Amino acid sequence: MMVTSQKKIDIHYHYGDISCCIIPRTTVKAIIEDMNRFNYEYCILSSARSIEGDNVKGNKEVAEALKADPRLKGLVYLDPFHVEQSLKDLVKYGGDPAFVGVGEVRPDYHRLPLDSPRYEPLIEKALDLDLPILTHTDESTGKVARKYPSLKLVTAHANIHIVRLYKDALNICFCTTASSSAWVQDIHLEEMVEEAGAGRILYGSDGPLHNPAWEIGKFESANLSEADKRLIYYENAIKTFPRIKQ
Amino acid sequence: LEIVDCGVFFGPQSKGDLDTSIEKVLSILDQGGINRALVTSLTGLFHSFEDGNEDTVRVCKDRPERLIPLATLNPRQTVDLHGAVEKIVDADFKIVGFFPSYQAWSLRLHCFEKAVLEVADAGLVPLLTLGGDPAGASSQMEFDGSVQLTHVSRVARLLGKFDSPIIVRWMEGAGYLLTAEYVALGKDFSNLYFDMGNMVTIGSIELLIDEIGEDRIVYGSNTPFQYLKSSLFMLQTILISEEQRKKIASGNILKIIGEK
Numbered sequence: 001m002m003v004t005s006q007k008k009i010d011i012h013y014h015y016g017d018i019s020c021c022i023i024p025r026t027t028v029k030a031i032i033e034d035m036n037r038f039n040y041e042y043c044i045l046s047s048a049r050s051i052e053g054d055n056v057k058g059n060k061e062v063a064e065a066l067k068a069d070p071r072l073k074g075l076v077y078l079d080p081f082h083v084e085q086s087l088k089d090l091v092k093y094g095g096d097p098a099f100v101g102v103g104e105v106r107p108d109y110h111r112l113p114l115d116s117p118r119y120e121p122l123i124e125k126a127l128d129l130d131l132p133i134l135t136h137t138d139e140s141t142g143k144v145a146r147k148y149p150s151l152k153l154v155t156a157h158a159n160i161h162i163v164r165l166y167k168d169a170l171n172i173c174f175c176t177t178a179s180s181s182a183w184v185q186d187i188h189l190e191e192m193v194e195e196a197g198a199g200r201i202l203y204g205s206d207g208p209l210h211n212p213a214w215e216i217g218k219f220e221s222a223n224l225s226e227a228d229k230r231l232i233y234y235e236n237a238i239k240t241f242p243r244i245k246q
Numbered sequence: 247l248e249i250v251d252c253g254v255f256f257g258p259q260s261k262g263d264l265d266t267s268i269e270k271v272l273s274i275l276d277q278g279g280i281n282r283a284l285v286t287s288l289t290g291l292f293h294s295f296e297d298g299n300e301d302t303v304r305v306c307k308d309r310p311e312r313l314i315p316l317a318t319l320n321p322r323q324t325v326d327l328h329g330a331v332e333k334i335v336d337a338d339f340k341i342v343g344f345f346p347s348y349q350a351w352s353l354r355l356h357c358f359e360k361a362v363l364e365v366a367d368a369g370l371v372p373l374l375t376l377g378g379d380p381a382g383a384s385s386q387m388e389f390d391g392s393v394q395l396t397h398v399s400r401v402a403r404l405l406g407k408f409d410s411p412i413i414v415r416w417m418e419g420a421g422y423l424l425t426a427e428y429v430a431l432g433k434d435f436s437n438l439y440f441d442m443g444n445m446v447t448i449g450s451i452e453l454l455i456d457e458i459g460e461d462r463i464v465y466g467s468n469t470p471f472q473y474l475k476s477s478l479f480m481l482q483t484i485l486i487s488e489e490q491r492k493k494i495a496s497g498n499i500l501k502i503i504g505e506k
Contacts, residue, residue, distance in 0.1 A: 003479045021422045024449030034448060037483065182419035182444070182472045185262035209422050211448040213483045217476035221277075 003216050006229055009042045009237035009244065010035075010212065012104060012134060012156055012177045012204025015062050016048040025208045028068045035071060038212040041234065042071050042244055046104050046134070050077035059089045066098040073244055075103040075134060078126075080110055080118040087125055094129040100243040102126045103134030104156055113140035115147065127151050132240055134175065134204075137162055145169040152240055154202060160188035163196045173240055176232075177206040177215060189222035198228035202236050247482070250314070250496040251275065253375070253415055253443060253466025254283040257301055259292060264470060268305050271470050272312070278467070278474040281496070282312055284341065290318035291348050296333070303337050314503065316373065317342045321361035322351050331364040340503045341371045341413070347378035347389045348417075353397035359404060366408040371502055374398065377418030391418045395427055402435035411502055415441040415466050422447040425454065432458035439502070441466040442484075442494060443477035451484045460490040464499045 017026055025034060035043050045065060050058030055077055062074045076093045078086040093099040102122075107114045114123075114135055123144065126133055132152035135141060142165060145153050149171055155162055158174035166172045174196055176189065193201060203219070205212040219229055238244055254275070256268040266288060275283055285306065290298020295318045306315040317339035324330045334342060342365045346353050353374070365372050376398075377391025398414055405412055414431075416424060421444035428440050432454065442451045443466040454463065467477045481495060500506040 003475075003483060021447060022425045022450065022453065023422075023447055024453050030449070182421075182446075182468075182476065183262075184471060184473055185264040187473075208448045210446050211480050211483075213448075213479035214446045214476045217479040218473040220479070221274075221473035221475040 003038065003213055004220060005039065006226075006233050007039055007041045008203055008216075008233040009044070010040055010205050010207065011044045011154065011202050011237050011241065012175055013043050013045050013207045014048040014104075014209060015045040015065055016058070018048045018209060019052055021209070023208050028065045028072075031072070031208070032069050034207065034212065038216065040071070040212075042073055042237070044073045044075055044100060044241065044244075046075040047077050050079065051104075051106050051109055055079040055082060055089065056085060059093060063093060063096065063098070072098070073241070074099040075101050076131070078102060078105055078119070078122045080112050080116065080122065083118055083121060086122055090122065090125050090129065090131075094131060097243060097246060099131075100241040101132040101134060103154070105133060105135045107138050107140060108136050113138060115140040115143040119144075123148060123151065141172065142166050142169055145172050154240060156204065156206075158192070159186050160191050160195070161186070163192050167196050173200045173202055173236065175202045175204040176218065177204040177210065187218065189218060190224065193224060193228055198224075198231045199236060199239075201232045202240060203233045247491065248496045249280050249282075249465060249478075249481070250499050251280045251283040251467050251469065252316075252373070252413065252441060252464050252499050253417070254285045254469045255288050255291070255471065256285055256305060257288040257298070259288045266470055272309075274469050274474050278478050280467075280474070280478075282314060283469075284314045284316040284499070286316045286318055286343055291345050295320045295323055296330075299334065299337060299339070315339050318345065319361055319365065320345075320349050321355060321357040322349070327357070327361050327364045331361075331368050331370070334370065335368050339370065341373050343373045343375055345375050345378070346394055347376060347391055350389050352389065353394050353401060362401060362405065366405045366410045369410070371410055371413065372401075372405070373413040373415060374401065375415045375417050377416050391416060392423055395424070398431055398438070399435065402431065402438050405437060406435075408437075410437065411439050411462075412437055413439045413441065413464060413502070416444040417468055417471070418444070419446075421445050422450070425450040428454055429457045432462060436462075438462065439464055439498065442481070443467050445480075451480065452486060455486060455490065460486070460493050461498060463494045464502075465495055
C-alpha cells in the first residue's frame, strides 16, 4: 500500500548502523526498496558512522552508497574535533555532484555548539562551496544564521517552539523530523506552517531510525492543503538543495 | 482492515491546548477509519482513577459498538486495592491500565505489585503504559519510560502464575529504543504482549514478529496526543502477510478481551 501519492524528497536519512538501537533496514538495497514504497524521488543520506567516530570512513561509505542509484544524494559530515580532515572531505565531496550539502551536523553529540571556533572554518568552507547545512538544532543555530546571512541552514527535529525561536532568521528552514517528540501539542504542524510559511518547512524522516510512514502520517493527519504538502514533501527541498537536480 | 485501537484517551487535561473532548477524539478515529477503540478518561490518569473510571463507563455506554472501556488504577491513591478492583470488575471492565510515568510513580512500588496481583487475580488484564508527555511528571529520570521498561520483566515474573496476558505500551516519541528489549522480554515471557504503535524504526515490527510471532502484538495510536496516521500508516505498510496484519490490527486484542 502506498500511503500518499505525492512524490517526496527525504532530506534527512542516515546511512549505517546507530549505536542506540537495532536498525534492521540499513543496506542500500533496503533503502531503495523503501524509497519506492514511500514514493521518494530522492533521498539524501548522511553517515551515522561519522557522527559516532570515524568520519573518513563514514563519508566514504556514503559516497559509495550514492553510486547505487542516481536518486540517492549525500551530505558531507563535519567533525569539529578533526577540522583538517573535515575540510579535506568538504573539498573532496563538495566537488562530487552526488553530494548536495553538509550534515546532519551534531553539535549536541560533540558537545560543541555550532558557533564554536572549531566549526567556523568548516562553515566558511561550506559557504564558499554554496552547500547548505542540515543541523541538529540547538541554541547556537540562530547565532550562526545571523552571523552568516547567506548560509542556508536547515534545522532538524523542528517543532513549533523551534519555529518561534528562529522564524525571523530567514536563512533558516525547518525540517520536521521529530525523533525526540511525537506529541501533537509539541509539534503543531498547522501552526508551524502558519507561522513560518509552507515554503520554509521540509520533509525528512530520520530514516532508517524512523519509519517514513511514521513521519508521513504526521502530515497526512494535519489539516494542510495539498499545495502546502507539495512544497513540504518536494519543492522546498529542490529550492534549498539545488544540486539535487543538477 | 478492521482496526481496534488500544490506546485512546479523552476528557479534560491541563498540559496543553489540545482538544481532547470525546467528540474530537471520535472525529480523529473516523478520519483514520478506526472501527473500535479502548478508551480511558484523562481524569483517571491525571486526577482521580475512580472519577475517571466513572467517566469512561459513561462515555462507552453511549457508544458500545465503538468504544471499549479501559479502567485505570492508581496504586498510590487507595489503601483498599481489593475494593478498588472489585468496583472495576462490577463496572464490567476487562482491562486495567497503569500509567506510572504520568502519575510519577515507579513500577518498583510495593503497592503497585499488590495492585497488579489483585487485577490478575480478578481475571482482569493489566496494561502497562510506559513513558509519558515530556511536559509531565515523566521528565524526572526515575519515571522515564526507559527506566520503567527495566521493571517489566519483574512484573511478568510476578504474574507468571496467572493465565493473564500483560500488555505493554509506549507513550513517548523515541520508540526506536524498544526493539531489543521487546524481543528479549517477548522471548522469555510468553505472557507479555506488545503494542507496535510507537515502534518507529523501519523494519523493527517485522523483526519483533520474526522473533516472537504475530500473536502477541497489538495496535495503539495514543490518540489524540500523537498523530493517528503515524502509527496507522506503519500498521498498513509493514511488510507482513494480510493474515498477520489482521491479527495485529484487531484479532489479538479482541481475543484478549474475550470477543474472539
